[in-house]
Amino acid sequence: MLLSCLAKCDLYEHVLFNGRPLIPSISKIQRLIETAWQKGFDRAGCEQLGGRVINTTKWIGATEIVATLSSLKIKCQLIDFHTPTGSNSTHPQLFEWVKSYFKNVDKYKPPLYLQHQGHSRTIIGLEQTKDGSLRLLLFDPSCRKPQMTQFLQDISPNLMRTLRRPLHTLKAKQYQIVSIQGVLTDKEYQESKMLKSEQIP
Template structure:
């Protein structure tokens, strides 16, 4: 039997067992750090009872502990960047079209035996975070204690618990009993928004619904009654009818046009890079990240849209290979309007800038823009 020296502990290990043995080192390290974080937080809670020093605010102590002990997410990094490869492929397409895409975005895939089947929401948060770290300096300074990297799921779960503890999305947190660390529970758009808002990042929610908003049928939609950011102004101003009220538009065309208007940026290039963040895209059973949209102008004057999506269920290596070879990437990334068959969708987008203390208090209550299609 062939043996190989483990690069982490210098132990002789059967070659066929090396990968499993090496992975155990990472698992043990993560467990040890999780334990250290839990111990630090328990000491903070002990202080808060009055039996300890109680010198600092409990949440500030938790934030400080987690900032020091959180773990960087492990992912396959694509050089010179996945969006750079996507832009090249879109430029090479033969059909006449215009595409608008976000700037830098890393792809985070769900990992077998780790988060397959429940972790898509966390992976989408990681994708949005990678864009914020790369494209928005103001967000980079405040996110996750200013660590400068995208944390792993375990660390994100702890950050969300801290956000809940500080009063962000009280209603939503009650569905999880304010505890999610170590749980394999699905999260959605509201958890994404609450997490980002806890750092003063202006995360906004949009509900798209094909059903009438009837309170007497037990359906109560959050209505947005205050204008904060540019897309809210778009929907609340004179252009709102173009998006949400036109009976001439069929179903999900409303969703497509909203996304087109969100990413839209002046320019004559075939592929335009927008300064907008990707969109957290939620529907029943799954969530993905929208990194752009493509429009093809038809001879009859109509427009055909394709969403450009990164799916946590896909392999990053497979995505990279298909884009480098310019083969098969359309099946992985493009989604036409005919694929949008769900009756309800939710989006989360992020406005620029960081909220001050007073605005951050208002961000604790989650509202959404309601769009019926």
Template sequence: MSACPVCNRRLPLSQIESHVNAHFEDEIDPQIANDHYLALQLASSSSSDPPPTLKEAPFLDPFNKIVPFPQNDDVVRSQTKRPFYRVGNGGLISLLTTCLVESKTKPLECSTSLLSGYVDHFQSTKEDKGWGCGWRNIQMQCSHLLSRRDQEVKRVLFGGSEFVPDIPSLQRWLEIAWRSGFDVSGGLHFDKRIYGCKKWIGTTECAALLRSFGLRARVVDFAPEKSRSMYLSVPGSAVAPKRRAYGPMDRYVVKKGASGVEKGVDSRGSTSSRIGKGALLMDWVWNYFSDNRLDVSSGVHMTNKGPLYFQHEGHSRTIVGIQRRLQGTTFTPQYNLLILDPADFTRDIEKALVDKKGWEGYLKRGAHTLTCPEYQMLYVDNGIAVGEELEQLKTIDSHFVQF
């Protein structure tokens, strides 16, 4: 038996592949399918532009045409934006805010929700079912970055195009990142070629792509002691050097006390027995969105934090916030991650939020659902790296939080 990485249902190993692919089945509008075909062609080459002079050897694109590796300017000119279902009324996060505000609470219950701000949902389609979730989460991350008022980010990201490119264009940008020296080991695993491939990517590839623009993308590993990311599907993540976390997240690293019994530190700073991995991860996410403030009042708050790229065995999703519930006088909070999943259909999420019915099933995930042996997060710090800092970002290391 094996657990489905999307819905956690346990099935015989012989059935798991078809079951996972069924999550991504969707009826694609013929016009959108044609647009995607055109987008792929435009991303592979531009008939109106003269062929660039390149030193690198050519390779086959998805249509078996010989094309050279592009340079940055070529990708800027040829990158395309595939039509996607954009939610009105301020987007999904605005609709989610209304549902959280109006959701009923139990007597003596205090509820606090922290959100990332605007994020477009990019759903997987038939073209990328079963392998495209990593790219879709990169698109969600970038939709948030481009929605902010940071003009410097808009200037550097994707050559100043100010739109989120389609998957083939993102694949081109990742190749450029690898050839520029970002995540050398991960690039070697793919032979520095990913365009047109249906290979899984994950946190490390997202970090390499974003860092190549100077963005301060950070990776965090949640794993048992001495673990080497055996279960994560991303090659780059498996070889990324791990180091202990230093700074505001220190309190969540499990440490050994004098007696040799493993101890942890909870969100109030007191020592407790070893924290379960679900609770530990929830505490970290809460600490991230609350910016280490312990006095966050009840209600729904829009923070200045971006969404989190959330990788686990066989799948990745985007965390757009977290909800904390306190019941009566108890000091044990109950958390729900607020998640956008590429496997879900945007129209279905929107309808559930508009109708205020069934939306929890799409967006809420409690600690009991965190059953994978390892997890990775990626977040983006403010500002643009240049000079020596940019050179340092070429090495994809990670903070290590021990379960």
């Protein structure tokens, strides 16, 4: 989902696809991950997964996405929400971070990659209701195709419920977000081989 969106932006289309936006298959993404490791990106992650993901059912997570995109000269930010910051194991600081990200609309805003144990989703936006509460707008790969193809027609409030996730629905112990930040300079390219994350709080 993230690559499909980046293919629609001239800057990323040129860097990632060389003007030919073909979205890679899962097996191709697995090859790209291993190629990133061979170039020296995220050695710790490479060792953790035994240096191999091609033709396996190993989970691809946020760190593998960062390593792969960095190896393709895409600048990424990895944010760790490593502990709940609200009542009932919720993550209000994650919601506030996402709000801040989408609030600055003076430039192209790619969607965000959201990871928690065993599952990844794509944050495409955020809603703030009249009472001030926040809801993430998520594309979830567990949604069936007939559900998602409805979005090609007129979008009703009822249909939007498929995408909306209020605060109380995200209660995993930890979350990671990958944010696309532009294109790496040559210096940044070398520095990004060592994976770094920002921890909140």
